[in-house]
Amino acid sequence: MKLLTLLPLLASTSLACAGTIKQQDDIRSLPITRNGTTLILNKKPWKAVGANVYWLGLDENVSPRSPDQPYYAPTKATYPTQGRITEIMAVVKAMGGTMIRSHTLGISVGNPLSLWPAPDQTNEAAFAPIDWAVYQARVYGLRLMVPLIDNFDYYHGGKYTFLRWAGFNLTGKESSNPQVQQFYNNKTIVNMVKRYISVLLTHKNPYTNLTYAEDPTIFAIETGNELNGPVWGDMNVPTKWVREIGQHVKGLAPRKLFVDGTYGVNRTHFAVDEVDIFSNHYYPVSIDKLKKDLNTLSTVDKPYFAGEYGWLGNAASADANLTAWFRELEASPKVIGDTFWSLFGHNVPDCDTFVEHSDGFTMQYGNPAHAAQIKLVRQHFVKMSKGLSIADDETLPSVPCPAPTAR
Template identity: 25%
Template structure:
């Protein structure tokens, strides 16, 4: 942290060198499609190791270059980044400061990120709203249209789920989706739906609906909105962006239960949803030895991945482990970097062995405008070419090797 840009930083390489580092594992221009339960690109099966870097839509060109050059140097093929920023309270430069009002100047960063990704041969996944109040999210829509607000977080609020059912909110979300998908990028000259750099649009980041544990409300909303997005962007893929909860009533294990009103199999099976997503955070979900004696974080995660990949095959859909993360907690579960590296290696090898369509770790970050590294806000940060001894260099290598294996 805080080290100046120096020798060894990917930022000092010419952009052609960054491309060459991972070019053999990255698609170059065609749309990604789905055929017989697999991704296809340029006529061949497409599997990828990728990442998340949510902040590209709100940062300087320097920071966008830093993150995407590092992704390219690691050989990562797909990056997931936010395409929303709702209201001035939760976003530095809101894309949608008020309902139906869009700040074209604020869209500069997102436009540039798409342009930069295209130069590097990286595909993007763009979610259109957040379940959580970061960058506004569903809670901002509820506040705008219903005047309801709450200090608690995201899906914990009593009013959150009105986002899915209120007619005016649904119309505003549809309009924002149409604006993003149909806007002309100032750097590429292409509308977003014309640009194969955008692999997929996602309906939301981690949608939850705790007021209806049956899952019906969320399934109805996803059916309506996925059809809307598919009409707007027929050549690109559509995903829900959910965490993969199974929605099983009475199940004692939280991620398999109906607690959040998410039924992953029904969401993934929707006709206008092209591929299934699932996330993996055992520590945040209470799947640890301290919470449940005898539980192994890595082993629990292996079973979670296996079940989703096998169930996705039954559905005939590609499945992507699109977020996963483990914190080093200095306790018995994950005491050090070596233990985390081993867990990531075990998880990604299952994706490789079980014909998973892709994986995207949380979270690749890089340098900020003063040359230091983006802060580790959540304990999941991975950096590339960081000269500080207390960094995640070994973890980044594990994930880069996985991306190479997926590209073969």
């Protein structure tokens, strides 16, 4: 068993065992609720801090280990191993995180390995890694935020998949075509999306015997990832669509929090009662932009979540920028959390090789090149979630690979 660092895990971030899970089932079975701009767990304020781990349900970064492993070559899609999923849960816990935002736990349409390879055709095999991820999050005492639709035309599908299914022959390269608004306004597409959501939320996880709608491990459902209209940054996501999707989600899962996944804070969505949380993304981190977002939200009694940010910052001043960014997030009573982009681990069962991704924002716990930033992130998570300060020279907790599971 390989260790990512030299010291054992601290008590505050110790890995879960079966006995611990049973003792803490009362907490793990409680929902996260909202009181104005504060999230509540077990009658106490709770912060949503963690990582974006977009690949938990379907990955694009590793080659299959054997000919019988499911693989879709055109998009390099394959299912992550259970070991990779479990290791990430252990890492987020060691970093002081409380949750994970993961696209492919909810966005999975349009290729043979998806939940919906075609309209109204459910691929039950695609639920296996999602079931495991939800279960392992519960094992490690973490919560999950699940987006439903991607604004882009990626391997896991999204807005353009539904458009093509409805007869609009568009790809992500035609994002400025006014017809992309048919995704929000075309009743056939809207109803198709709602049926997909129903399939997702009513699925029963064999590890927990709970549907995704019932399981409080999934604490929040997000309309989508960086949703926009035909003009980049236009925030042209119709209020009517947000309300209809919100009502559908709340009808199936009334105890879930509902997040507006528009790329930017859209004032017109303040009128949507179903929306619990507003958010935005930051590349690079920008305190001015954050302040503008918070000022926009000042007229509504709802909280703010920084859903993505580039942890690398700006060149030589990256660490200073990141530190200042964290202090700003920690100081605002409206900010209920944040998730950096993005976290990867080892190619488990290979514990000697990190999985790589090409966007330049790959964080790997245990990689010496990332140690300084990981310490900053961990200090921020612990400050947000526990109100505690961690010394700069404190050694990072160790995480074994493969990480332990409890069945």
